[in-house]
Amino acid sequence: MKSYRKELWFNVPARREFINITPQVEECLKESGIREGLVLVNAMHITASVFINDDESGLHHDFDVWLEKLAPHEPVSGYRHNVGEDNADAHLKRQVMGREVVVAVTEGKLDFGRWEQIFYGEFDGRRKKRALVKIIGE
């Protein structure tokens, strides 16, 4: 069995953003040489997510509005976590959007459903953060 590991780095200038990382993950898969197996992609921070959904800007706007309703950034003082920091909402948003995805690898390709794409969801940006790509198989 082969095994491959890589970290993808991000430095999002805004507090929140969704980035389609499917091309980077496909590049990792190519580099790995693995044709049959599984790829795991996970955020390595507790204020960011990795998730699969549609690459459609209206939907991304809807996610952002929905997450702000569930866990508004302001008022910052409304959260117990925010003692010396202001990212309690980012922890909650990450929890809803998830930590990781697993995708099947078949014949050297990500075995997606029709509209599936992999996203890095940033909820507390403006600093360097990363996601892990781990691929196993043969």
Ligand code: ZN
């Ligand atoms: Zn925090």
